[in-house]
Amino acid sequence: MPEHHSESRSGGGFAERPAAAFIAVVCAWLLPGLGHIVLGQRARGGRIMAGALFLIFSGLLIGGVDSVDRVDDRLWFYAQAVNGPIVLVADAVNQRYVKHLPPERQLDTKGLGRANEMGTLFIALAGLMNLAVIFDVVSRSAMPGAEAAA
Amino acid sequence: MMSLTLAWTPFLEPVGWVHTWWYLLIVPLSFGLGMMYKPMRMSRFDRYWREVGIFVGQVTLGVIAMGIALAVLTEFVLPLLPAE
Numbered sequence: 001m002p003e004h005h006s007e008s009r010s011g012g013g014f015a016e017r018p019a020a021a022f023i024a025v026v027c028a029w030l031l032p033g034l035g036h037i038v039l040g041q042r043a044r045g046g047r048i049m050a051g052a053l054f055l056i057f058s059g060l061l062i063g064g065v066d067s068v069d070r071v072d073d074r075l076w077f078y079a080q081a082v083n084g085p086i087v088l089v090a091d092a093v094n095q096r097y098v099k100h101l102p103p104e105r106q107l108d109t110k111g112l113g114r115a116n117e118m119g120t121l122f123i124a125l126a127g128l129m130n131l132a133v134i135f136d137v138v139s140r141s142a143m144p145g146a147e148a149a150a
Numbered sequence: 151m152m153s154l155t156l157a158w159t160p161f162l163e164p165v166g167w168v169h170t171w172w173y174l175l176i177v178p179l180s181f182g183l184g185m186m187y188k189p190m191r192m193s194r195f196d197r198y199w200r201e202v203g204i205f206v207g208q209v210t211l212g213v214i215a216m217g218i219a220l221a222v223l224t225e226f227v228l229p230l231l232p233a234e
Contacts, residue, residue, distance in 0.1 A: 044190070047186075065161060126182065
């Protein structure tokens with residue numbers, strides 16, 4: 001049985017309920033994919049969430065938490081922040097803990113070169129893709145239930 | 151080697167091998183992007199992983215093709231231009 005049968009949502013479009021659409025958008029930012037789940041599209045949202053978490057945690061694994069740095073990599077951080085609180089927590093850990101380690105320890109934790117570039121890129125691209133996901137939530141929330149599930 | 155491996159703290163310290171093999175990361179990068187992109191484009195998910203695999207192949211081959219094109223441009227075409 002195709003999974004999209006479980007994706008349909010009863011009732012009309014969320015355009016008639018802007019508060020519900022707003023909640024879905026906020027949820028999409030809080031945790032990538034959660035907006036679709038709130039709309040009743042669990043299979044779609046779950047896959048999006050898995051992809052976003054894969055990219056975010058891969059980026060953190062490759063470059064360390066120094067891959068998220070709102071002070072030294074501000075423009076990259078704007079793209080990364082679209083991923084929501086996960087990235088904000090990573091930045092807080094970096095600013096408040098990692099950057100206050102003893103200098104000799106920071107030789108190990110400071111991301112340099114390719115590791116820092118790739119870690120930053122993974123998380124930033126996840127953020128930009130989540131921006132498209134948020135637009136998709138907005139689009140689907142304006143459609144009737146069956147059409148939004150397609 | 152053993153002590154170096156044990157000394158690495160995941161998520162706190164960057165991985166070391168990336169400096170040599172960074173270009174291979176195009177595969178997991180495009181895999182994750184495909185995992186996020188394809189659900190928005192598909193109405194049913196019975197061919198989901200196949201579509202993600204095709205996406206990874208397309209992105210990887212596209213990047214390789216652009217790399218080859220750039221190498222041809224810089225190594226063979228641009229040197230043909232007059233110096234002045």
